[in-house]
Amino acid sequence: MANIAAEERGLRYGTKLGIAMSAAPARPLLKPPRIDGMAGALISHLSRAMTIKGDLESDGEVVIHGNVTGQVCADRLVVSVGGYMEGDIIARDVRIEGRLSGRIFALNVTLDAAAEVSGRIFHNTITVAKGARIDARMPWRPPSYFETLEQLPEART
Amino acid sequence: MSVFNRNEKDAGNNMTGGEKPRDTMPAAVAPAKPVQASVQPIGTSEAPKSIGVSVISKALRITGQLESTEDIRIDGEVDGDIHGVSVTVGPGAKVKGSVYGQTVELAGTIEGKIEAKKVVLTSTAHMAGDVIHQDIRIESGAYIDGHCRPGTNKVDNRPAEVKKIPAAAS
Numbered sequence: 001m002a003n004i005a006a007e008e009r010g011l012r013y014g015t016k017l018g019i020a021m022s023a024a025p026a027r028p029l030l031k032p033p034r035i036d037g038m039a040g041a042l043i044s045h046l047s048r049a050m051t052i053k054g055d056l057e058s059d060g061e062v063v064i065h066g067n068v069t070g071q072v073c074a075d076r077l078v079v080s081v082g083g084y085m086e087g088d089i090i091a092r093d094v095r096i097e098g099r100l101s102g103r104i105f106a107l108n109v110t111l112d113a114a115a116e117v118s119g120r121i122f123h124n125t126i127t128v129a130k131g132a133r134i135d136a137r138m139p140w141r142p143p144s145y146f147e148t149l150e151q152l153p154e155a156r157t
Numbered sequence: 158m159s160v161f162n163r164n165e166k167d168a169g170n171n172m173t174g175g176e177k178p179r180d181t182m183p184a185a186v187a188p189a190k191p192v193q194a195s196v197q198p199i200g201t202s203e204a205p206k207s208i209g210v211s212v213i214s215k216a217l218r219i220t221g222q223l224e225s226t227e228d229i230r231i232d233g234e235v236d237g238d239i240h241g242v243s244v245t246v247g248p249g250a251k252v253k254g255s256v257y258g259q260t261v262e263l264a265g266t267i268e269g270k271i272e273a274k275k276v277v278l279t280s281t282a283h284m285a286g287d288v289i290h291q292d293i294r295i296e297s298g299a300y301i302d303g304h305c306r307p308g309t310n311k312v313d314n315r316p317a318e319v320k321k322i323p324a325a326a327s
Binding site for chain 1: 209210211212213214215216217218219220221222223224225226227229233237
């Protein structure tokens with residue numbers, strides 16, 4: 001029952017996306033930087049006990065302590081210690097202290113010593129702490145690449 | 158880092174003779190600061206005060222299913238089902254889907270269903286859909302478009318599946 005509902009939602013969302021893509025020009029995935037300085041006040045915490053299957057979209061900060069499967073678009077994203085994320089991340093700043101399986105599209109990437117990352121890291125600047133376990137390609141891209149990113153490249157395994 | 162600190166300290170000790178270098182030091186360091194900030198934009202995420210509570214801030218929009226064995230507070234937008242223990246939908250928040258929990262407190266908008274032991278609809282609540290409850294409180298001003306009916310005891314509020322978070326290899 002729940003699955004059917006989820007599928008229906010997915011379809012609805014898909015059609016919505018389809019309309020948006022055909023009618024209006026595609027919107028860049030990366031959020032414009034906040035100028036009101038509110039980003040710090042708009043932090044979302046997803047606790048350890050939280051599991052999300054789906055897409056997240058935020059123009060503030062998202063901190064993941066739990067499990068997320070899906071795509072995340074945010075201004076800043078932190079996958080905290082013990083957090084696990086599976087899917088693509090599009091953000092201005094990304095900090096990984098937990099585990100990630102998927103791709104990162106971010107201007108500034110920080111991988112903490114406890115980080116475990118597999119996938120691809122598209123970045124403009126990157127910091128990797130000693131001890132981080134990384135099984136990923138890390139292509140560099142100019143800032144304009146992220147600002148004009150409208151559709152993610154197809155995932156190649 | 159420790160190397161740098163030590164150097165700074167040593168430099169400080171060596172410079173104790175004159176005040177002048179002290180004055181010039183900050184001026185020299187200041188222009189370098191923005192560069193450092195851009196390289197390390199996010200400070201170490203400090204441990205949240207209440208780790209059990211998940212907060213969906215008003216800047217966040219979720220399309221999909223949320224499941225938690227702890228409390229959830231929603232101030233943003235959720236398009237999907239929510240399974241929690243104590244779920245609070247804050248004023249201005251919007252949920253399209255069913256909300257399951259032990260306690261559900263609504264001050265925002267839900268389009269869907271509430272299924273909980275204890276339901277509170279505050280004065281700013283906007284509920285479009287059925288409410289299945291064992292104990293309900295409705296404040297004056299709340300909007301309801303749907304049936305309120307007492308649920309049977311077999312209502313299982315626990316999340317269907319709780320994935321154990323594998324401990325990160327230390």
